[in-house]
Amino acid sequence: MSRFSCLVWLEEVSSTQDFLKEREDLNCVVCAKRQTLGRGRYGRSWHSDEGGLYLSFPLQEELKDEQTLPLVVALSVCQMLEDYGFLTSIKWVNDVYVMGKKICGVLVEKLKNRSIVGIGINVNQRNFPQDLPATSMFLVSGKEYSVACVLFFLLDKIEVNLDLLKEEGFRAFREDIKKRLLFLDQEVILHTEPPVVGILKDISEEGYLMLLTAQGEKKVVSGDITLRGS
Ligand code: ATP
């Protein structure tokens, strides 16, 4: 049976993540037309005007290499967008970029024994706040899309990829993710305290970033990276 056999479609919600967190027994995909308090990692806000796709779903099953879930979900978004004709990149560890701008963010939060996976995709938005380097499917192609179709095509990709992750682990995705990796072979800054500078060389078998720094190879488990000099 499909993992996604039940769908809740809301006009407005604070955050689809919180909607699911507050309903421990709900085992459905939750979508909203808009969110009033959409969020990303570290409590940063996710701009959630009408026109985008905002969804969350719970996952209770055992997966191999569970820490790679954000990457595998981001890859699923890339595959869906590529079927529509977009060229995509993955910004480690949870963002999808098109034409140098962010089009999607993935957020995975753990609550007791289940993970809540949240995805925001910019579909038909025509503008964003000036300081937000974001883009949408509409802004790239000049066409409007059915948000419901985007959702169903995406769930299809996620379904297949989660089965593969469960059975084979991250090694089944490593190459597909590496070839879409933003900043590969470029000098990046890892924003830790103190910051680390290095060339992004690879993605490890566990989904971690491999940086070549002045002190040698460094495996990066978490954090934000940006291009040096940007
Ligand atoms: P970043 O996008 O800053 O590189 P990130 O993947 O770590 O980093 P989060 O920390 O989860 O992102 O925070 C979400 C960030 O996404 C916000 O700080 C904001 O810059 C950006 N953002 C918010 N809303 C949108 C949107 N609708 N489309 C694209 N980007 C957005």
Ligand code: BTN
């Ligand atoms: C990121 O950019 O790092 C993650 C953004 C995640 C946004 C989605 S929209 C649906 C779900 N509900 C939320 O409040 N956040 C996620």
